[in-house]
Amino acid sequence: MKTIYLDNAATSFPKPDTVSKAMVRYVQEVGAPLNRSVYGSAQEAELVTLSLREQLKRFFHFPERATHVILTPGNTYGLNFVLKGYLRPGDHVIVSSMEHNAVMRPLLQLPEVTFDRVPADRDGFIDPAAIPALIRSNTKLIVMAHGSNVSGAVQDAEAIGAIAARRGIPFILDGAQTAGHFPLDFQRFQLSALSVPGHKGLLGPSGIGALLLTDKFAKALSPLIAGGTGSASDSEYLPDALPDRFESGTMNLPGIYGWEAAMTFLSDQGIDKLRAHELALTKRFLNGIRNIPHLRLCGPDHTDNRVGVISLDFLNRDNAAVSFELEQRFGILVRCGLHCAPSAHRSLGTFPKGTVRFSLGYVNTAADVDAAVAAIRSLV
């Protein structure tokens, strides 16, 4: 049985062929460290890393220099670096009720840091106009997921950024579900930091991500990790220069090579083309399930401000049994449960039951969507 991968919100699959080729080439033919040695292959690794930073800078309309594109071990790390490196006891934070645990768990670890959640509606959208009433004199950050990994709703980051800028509060965006799926503009959203994973819509390998920092925000951020940077080796203190200040230790070079190849693929395709493809598939999916009984769509029934993450509650079935049968009987791979976002499920009214999540990727086709809709119809 052919399998149909519909779990792209967890991680994208398959990756473009150039990704694994670049990773294998690094391991077999380059093998040099970054920022340490100056022989030819080390210089090549340096240039590929610079190309990755430059590509991310262009892709997200990042106005700072490529030095301010920090490569991280992943999106969760980037969000931890921001929350734990910036907030101090007594600070207050505004989040949405749709956050992933990559934001909520580090926030809850911070002593004497309080937060308010902007409530989302039953589709997962927040109203940015609800933010000003939550701002206090000690509000130090607004942190939000751009796109929900449960409902697919994409928040109005431009409106939130305008409020944050008016009140002088740094706005941090978790781009996990929108990077590579939805236009994301650092400048237009007036961000202080953007954290993205390499392995989801940006089509790279796992174990790598990026944190894009304005110079002002970077200066206010304490590095959580300290160690060798290959620079300023005469000092036992971390250098001030970026990216080194936030990139201690030997970097994930197979990951850098793979992600650089993925970014080249994405730039060649263009975000508009990828988005149009995903929108067409999402529309087809939503149309296909609209009149199926005993099924609740937990998210927007339209394609405005939405990514191709479609959560369903099978009202007269056990959702876990449905996902199991989707694989066993139809070869369709999805994710069931609470998706590391309990508060999002509370907002959508699906806590603690959870949902069956179908998430589309650039390689999915209309036939994949039709097969999923037919399977859903027979499973209700």
Ligand SMILES: Cc1ncc(COP(=O)(O)O)c(C=O)c1O
């Ligand atoms: C909205 C959101 N934020 C954060 C994360 C964490 O990303 P990662 O697991 O790649 O570190 C995810 C992953 O699913 C996510 O969907």
